[in-house]
Amino acid sequence: MNNLTKEEEAGLAVLENLTSNVKQIQDEVLKEILTCDANTEYLRSFLHGSSDKDLFKKSVPIGTYEDFKPYIERVANGESSEIISGRPITGFALTSGTSGGKQKLIPLNNKYVENARFLSDIRYLVLSKHIEGHNKGKGLHLLFLKPASKTPSGITFLEKFWKEMCSNIRSGQLSDWITNLSCRDSVSKVLGGPNPQLAVTIEDICNQKSWKCIIPQLWPRTKFIECIFTGQMAQHIPLLEFYGNDLPLVSRNYVSSEAFFGVNLNPLCKPQDVSYTFMPNMSYFEFIPVGEGDDTIVDLVNVKLGRHYELIVTNYAGLHRYRVGDILQVTGFYNSAPQFRFIRRQNVVLSVYLEATTEEDLLNAVTNATQLLKSSDIMLRDFTCYPHISTVPGHYVLYWELKGNKNDDIIELIETNVIVECCSVIEESLDALYRKFRSKDGSIGALEIRVVQQGTFDSLMEYFIAQGASLGQYKTPRCIKSSEALEVLENRVMACFFSDKLPHVDTTLNLCWLQIK
Template sequence: MILRFSGQGQGPGCLVVQSCRKGGATAQCTNDSEAGMKLLEDLTENANQVQQKVLEEILTQNVHTQYLRGFLHGCTDKELFKKKVPIVNYEDMKPYIERIANGEPSEIISAQPITELLTSSGTSGGQPKMMPSTAEDLERKTFFYNILVPVMNEYVDGLDQGKGMYLLFIKPEISTPAGLMARPVLTSYYKSNNFRNRPFNRFNVYTSPDETILCPDSKQSMYCQLLCGLVQRDEVLRVGAVFASAFLRAIKFLEDYWIELCSNIRTGHVSDWITDPGSRNAVSLILRRPNSDLANLIELECSGKSWEGIIKKLWPRTKYIEVIVTGSMAQYIQTLEFYSGGIPLVSTMYASSECYFGINLKPLSKPSDVSYTLLPNMAFFEFLPLEKNHDRMTYEVQCNGISDPTCRENEDDRLESEAVDLANVKVGHLYELVVTTFTGLYRYRVGDILMVTGFHNNAPQFRFVQRRNVVLSIDTDKTNEEDLLNAVAQAKLIIEPHGFLLTEYTSYADTSSMPGHYVLFWELKMRGSNDLPEVELEVVTMEKCCSTIEESLDSVYRRCRKKDKSIGPLEIRLVKHGTFDALMDYCVSQGSSVNQYKTPRCIKSEEAIQILNSRVVGRFFSKKDPSWEPFKIGAK
C-alpha cells in the first residue's frame, strides 16, 4: 500500500489509503484510535512494499529535477538509483539549497515547490543547516503527530478526560533573499494552520493557549504557559515538552517564579511585565478571578524543604511526562525522575529537520529500553552497516562519549559498502541512517547511529545510539569534535604568551544543575617546567579563555547561551600534572588498547569524570554571554 495525503475536506492528519492491489481508495482519519492502530498494523506488515512504492513515487515525481537528471538521465529504475546516485552529506547538498534560498527555482532538487527551509540544530560552518520542505510535507508531519494518539490510547486510559500541559516554544526565523522562511521545524509546525486548526478532540486540548506558544518572547511565553498550567491543574492528565532539557528548564523557571505566579493566582491579575498582547489576553481569560485556595495550595507545595516529586504534587492527575529522553537527552533522566514522583517518562517519537522517522510503539517502556519503529511511508530509508565489534563500540560510547574510531575513520570504505534497505537490516547490528525524502534530499546521511533491536510485524525497530561525531550537547546544540578542537585552539593562543602550554584536554556536559553547561578539563604546564602554573594569578586570563571558546562555537550554541538561556556559562577546570595519565590507566583497565588509546575529547563515564574531578585545582567560568544574532543568507 501507499499513503497519499489528502487536503480535501477530511481535516489535517486524515489519509487516503490506496492499495497496491486492485481496488479503490478509502479515507481513514488517525483521530479514530481503532482505525489508527489498524493503519499502523498495515504499514508495518507491508513495510517493504510501502518502502518500494515510496521510492517509486519519489523517483517518478522528481526524476527530471536538475539533481537527479545528472545521475539518472530521466530513468526511474530503482536499482539504477541505488547504483548511480551517490550517498551524500550536507556539504554536498548545501550549494543546491542555497541556490533555492537565493531565488533559483525549486526544480533544482524538487518537482514540488519548496515552501520553506527548516533550520537544523546541526551546523555547517557555524550556521544551522537548512533543509527543504514542501506543503505536502506539512501534511505528512501532521499525520505523524496524529498517529501518536491511538498508540497512547492503547497504553493509557482516559486521556480524553483532561488536558495536556505541554510547554511549547517558537524560535527565531528569517526570510531568505527569495522570500522563503527559514526556521526550526517545530516553529514551522506551531505557526501552521495544521497546528492552529487541529481537530478539536480532548487529546489535542492543551492548557497553553496558542497565543502563549507563539509568543516571541521566551520568558513571557514560559511564564504564561506555567501560569495557565497551574490554574488548570485539576484538568492536567499529562505534562511535557519536546526535549527533556526544555522541561527541566521550565521546572527551574518555576522554582524562580512560583511566588509571583501564586500572587497572580491569588489576585486574579497577570503581572504587568507580561506585555505581549495575545498572551496577556489569552491568560486573562483563563485566570478570570482571584483564587486564594489554589494559590495557598501551590505555595504550600513549592515552599517545602525539597522539590522531590513536585510534578505529582502540583499536577496530581498526571499519568505520564512526555519528553524525548533518548540520545543526548538521556543525561537528564535521573533529574526528571527526582522531580516526577514516580510518573512514567514517555519518549514518543524520533524525528529531525530532514524528516520525521518513527514512533515508539511501547511508550511506557523504560527510557533505556526505548526503540522506535520507522514508519515506512515517511521517506525511503537506507542503512550503512557499521561492521565492527558492537560490544566494543557500545563501551566506547559509554566511556568516551564518542564512537569507536572506526565510526569516524575510513569513511570512504563505509560508503563503498552496499547500503541496506529497511527490510534487510539485522537485529543487534549498528547502522548509519540514510534517507531519500519527498522534499529533495536523495541518499542523504542524517548522521544518526542506530541499533536494530527487533521487529514489529515486518518493520524493524531501532534504538538511537548517538549522533555521528557529536561529543557535547546540552539542549539543541550539537558540538562535534572538530568544532571543539578549533575552539580550544583559539583559547590556547591566549595562554601561550604567558608561558603556559595546554598538554591535554577533555570535556563533558554537566547537567547536575539547570541550565547545564560545558565543562573542559585542562592540564597545563609551564614552558620548561612540569609544575602547574599559579592559577590564582591567572583568573582573568582563564576567564578570557572560557569566553573565547564560547565565541568560537557555532550559532546554535551561542543562541542557547545568549537568547534562550538554556545553556549556562562554559567552565574550565584545571587539573594537576599527571591527571590524564590516570585517565588513560583507567580506560586501559576497562578494556581500551594501550597501543590505540587516544585521549577522549568527551567523557561520559561517571568513574572517569570522578577521576578528573578529584584532581581539579582551579575552576573558571565565562563572565559574559557570547555574541549572537539570527543567521543570515546572503545573495550570491
C-alpha cells in the same frame, strides 16, 4: 488493553498494514519520489530523467548537507523549487546547529505536513492503547518558540518564576513585562480574576525544601511525562525522575528536520529500552553498516537484528540519499518493520591526541560518574566539554552545572573531593586507547571538571538562540567549538577539579598499538 473506538481500531489496522508490507510500501515511496523528482536539476545530473530504482542506487551518491547546500540556498534566494524538488518548497526548517556545529536550512513542503499529521495520529492511537484516559483533561506543554524568519526571497522556567506566577494568580493580573496582547488576553481568561487560595496552595508546594515529586503535587492527575530522553538527552532522565517520581517517561517518536522516522509502540517502557518502529510510508530509508567490515548499503527490510547502522534518507522535499548523521541499532521487529534504538550522532567526537571519544562514550562515562553525586543529594543539571589543546599535553575539560536536591547551595560539595573522584570515574569509563595515552604515554593530561554557576546553561542556550539556533530543536552541544560559546562558560566557572589518579590500562592493548603503528 483499553476499550477503543471504531475509529481507533481502524487506525490501528492501518498501522498493522504498514508494518506488515514494508518492502512494498518502501518501493512505492521511492517510485513516487523519483517520478516526481527525476527531472530536478540535482537528480537529472545522475539519472538523466530516469526514475529507475536500480539506476538510482547505482548512480546517485550518498550525500551530506554540504552537497545539497548550494541548491537549497538557491531556492531560499528565490529560484524555482524544481532545482531540487518536483513538489513546491513551502518553507525551511533551521536546525539548531548544536549537534554538528553548523546550522542547516532544510527544505519543507506539504508532504512534510501530511507526514507530521499521520505520525501524530499514530502516536495518539498508541497512547490510547496503553494509557487509559490520556485524551481527557488538559496537558501542559513546555514549548520554546520564536517568530518565524524569512529567507531573502520571502522561558520562562517554573523554578525561577513560580513566585511571580503565584503573584499573578493572587492578583488576577499578568506581570507588566508580558506585553504580547494576545498572550495577555488568553492567560487572563484562564486566570478568571484573583485567586488567592490557589496562589497559597502553589506557594506551599513550591516553598518545600526539596522539589522532589513536585509534578504530581502540582498536577495530581498527571498520567505521564512526554519528552525526548534518547541520545544526548538521556542525561536528563534522573532530573525528570526526581521531579516526576513514579510518573512514566514517554518518548513517543523519532523525528528530525529532514524526515519523520518512527514511533515508539511501547510508550510505557523504561527510558533505556526505548525503540522506534520505522514507518515505511514516511520516506525511503537506507542504511550503512557500522563496524561490521562491510559497507554495503541495505534497504529497510534487510537490516539485521543487533547490528548498528548509519541512517540514510531520501525524502519528499529534495534530499536524496542524505546522511542524517544518526547511528542506530536494530533491537527487533514489529511484523516486518524494523525497530531501532538511537545510539549517537555520527560526527560528534572529542579528541586531543589520537584517541576518538564518541558522544555515546562521553555520555556513558558521565552517567557513571554522577552516581557518586547521589550520596551528596546533588544532581548534574547539564554539561558540555571541549578539548583543551592550547597546552601540552592536551586534556578534556568538562563544564558541569550542579543542582542540590534540597536547595541550590553547592558550595559545600565543591569543598569536598567528590568532583575529583568524578574525574577519575570518567577517565576509567573511557575507552582503552584513551586510558593508554593518559596513563602510559602521558600524551593526554588529567581530565578536568569545571563547576559553573546556576543558570550557566540557560545563558549558553540564549547565546545559541541569539546566533539563530531553533528554540524548538535546541540541544546542549556536547562539545563546544565556538570561542564565543566557550567564553559564556568560562565567565561562570566557580571551581576547577582534576583527576588525581591514572586510569588502568589493558595490557593486551600494547601489542595492538604496536601493530597499528
